[in-house]
Amino acid sequence: MSRRLLVTGGAGFIGSNFVHYWCDNYPDDKVVVLDALTYAGNRANLSSLEAKKNFCFIKGDICNSSLVKQLLESEKIDTIAHFAAESHVDRSILGPGAFVQTNVVGTYTLLEAFRQYWLTQNQPGHYRFLHVSTDEVYGSLSPQDSPFTETTAYAPNSPYSASKAGSDHLVRAYFHTYELPTIITNCSNNYGPYQFPEKLIPLMCINALLGKPLPIYGDGKNVRDWLYVKDHCNALDIVINTGAVGETYNIGGNNEVENINLVHTLCQIIDKLAPDLPIKPSEKLITFIKDRPGHDRRYAIDATKIKNNLGWTPLVTVEEGLHLTVQWYLNHNQWWQLLLSQEYQDYYRQIYKK
């Protein structure tokens, strides 16, 4: 069945990977990207698709309900893949307001516009609203705790995760109250091409290439579960096409790693792949800094449900994925150099001056 998708946040990291994935795998589907192009959005991520007749890009805010309504109708959308969000924990600590606006109000705006539109179309059974969320809504685990399942109670700790939790609750309520065909996915930390350099892996990669310090928060023993972004896109494809409405699916990489170990592995790969590093070995650049306020200790995902019910498992190991990612950043020097703007330098100083 061919689809007509509205991809919100399609110029960001995961959204743009998803758009490339979808256009490669479903060339006959229509893909409309709606993205406000905040600091994290980059139209260049989609430049190779601009000429395609089944692709179009709209610069706009998901909080703009008349724009969303008009797009749903004029493009005859049947599937929303909702990625648009403020997504970085450190920025949410500096300024939570934008997170509440986009993540909560923006998600509400999309849900309500989609509901009205779905009603006018007589509630077609194949329509979908996929809400892409995070494992961070479940809070923090201690070393002996079992990984998060879909029934783990929500306990968000940062303004980012609290705003994502709020959006998840709204999506859930729209299914239970109105039977809107929604599905929620809660995924662990992603990495791969097109990730903005504020996040751990691209930040370490770029700083090592520039010979700058590699700042590790606290004791470096916080644990994250890493998933290569293409595995995430594949999971979302399976969820859209075969997931049950009203359900939540946890998505994870089965790759729990302490930050310090991840950065050591990354440094070794960079030393091997990068020809002219200003400082070698890169590990010499590792610098422990003051911890992030409220820093969650450990995230881990139990992805049994999506594996058993929908047959999805991740295919890319962390070693493979990190090699691919480092090579991508090496090959796309111009892409990331342009992102090291004044705004980025100001942000960087604010976070790392301590």
Ligand code: NAD
């Ligand atoms: P990102 O910050 O790289 O991209 C977000 C995109 O949303 C950008 O293109 C930005 O311009 C756009 N955007 C922001 N506000 C908008 C608005 N009001 N209207 C329209 N567009 C707007 O984020 P990402 O890392 O690609 O994450 C995408 C989604 O996946 C988010 O919802 C995030 O919570 C979720 N998620 C991310 C991860 C991860 O590791 N990055 C893990 C699990 C879930």
Ligand code: TYD
């Ligand atoms: P991040 O990529 O910001 O993702 P999240 O906080 O959403 O999990 O950070 C991943 C981990 O790396 C997290 O434990 C914080 C840590 N970290 C550092 O130690 N130094 C840094 O400069 C950054 C950005 C993150």
